[in-house]
Amino acid sequence: MANVRELMARLGPSTVKFDTGCGGTPDLTNQDIAAALGMVPSGLGRELLEACWWPDGAALRRHRLRDAVIALVTPELQRQQRRLAEARTDLGLAEVCIGWGGSATAEQRANRDAAQQRLCRVKMQCWPISTLESLPTLAMAVINEIAQRAHCASCEGRGQTQPRELLMPCKVCGGSGLGQVSDRRRACAIGRDESTYRSKWRGVYEWLLRRMTEAEQEAAWALMITLNKGEGAAA
Ligand SMILES: [Zn+2]
Structure with missing residues (x-):
């Protein structure tokens, strides 16, 4: 099964031709992928999946992403x-x-x-008083981080290492498979200096990153399961 995020990236601006297959995975057409995406339960995860990996598609529905992010933070x-x-x-x-x-x-x-x-x-x-008005900036920074975050160099993104016969969670990334991102880079992404980020914004940023990463991951799984089912039915 190819990485569903890579498949979605093929639905990008120059390749939205729903009648052509996508090279490398002849079993799946763009139409299959777009249809499977439509089967992923609506909500934050699907919006993030689109915002991270299919920016042109998400642009059409930006208000839904906004609503999903607001729905996420309001109870907190x-x-x-x-x-x-x-x-x-x-x-x-x-x-x-x-x-x-x-x-x-x-x-x-x-x-x-x-x-x-x-x-x-x-x-x-408590999060800073200006959290709500900073929410668009925070959300975009988190989305960019999810979309651009490099793999953990130690386990090459697998989240596990294999000393001898044993599979062990990677100690460097704690099993997430994701590379480290510095406070300085996150501060820069939300237009704050590093010390202000550390004292005021780190809590809300890391909370959003955790919740949004989970939601995106869950939606990616749902998309992969739908695509796998489709492949099974076609075979
Ligand atoms: Zn690792």
């Missing part, structure tokens, strides 16, 4: 805002208790200090 943003509101309320309550009807006790002070520390921690874990 809401969860963060809820935690922040709870931590603020807890601190407010702890402060009200101090000195209520008399002098503050050591326990009340300790409660207030703990609530203050919790609020600080929650704030640190």
Whole structure:
């Protein structure tokens, strides 16, 4: 089975001729590939598959990619805002208790200090305030990284190494098969300097990269399974 991403790349701008086969895989025509793509469940994964490997096709449906990315981040943003509101309320309550009807006790002070520390921690874990307005830039940077990320040099993208008879997860890439991308490069891709990226943006960037990589991978599997079924039926 050829790499489905390479197959999709053949649906690129100069080769969208649905009546011609695609060289190298005579069993599959462009029409087969486009039809199989239509069978992949709609959602973030399929949008990413198209955005990463068939940019011209995705361009026609960019609003669907936008909607899918927004649907991905909205629950997480809401969860963060809820935690922040709870931590603020807890601190407010702890402060009200101090000195209520008399002098503050050591326990009340300790409660207030703990609530203050919790609020600080929650704030640190929240994505930057401007995450939503930066979402188009973040999403495009992540998509470019997925589409252009090199294979791990150590395992050549297999994610496994084979010392003697054993298959072991590659230690360099942790089994992902993907090459390392530096913070500096990611900072540059979203138009921030490296230290700002590290202190503010790394959390949201890596979260998006993880979720979007998983979704794209799942859709690529679905496409491969559909294409395999088609090949089986034709044989
Ligand atoms: Zn590796």
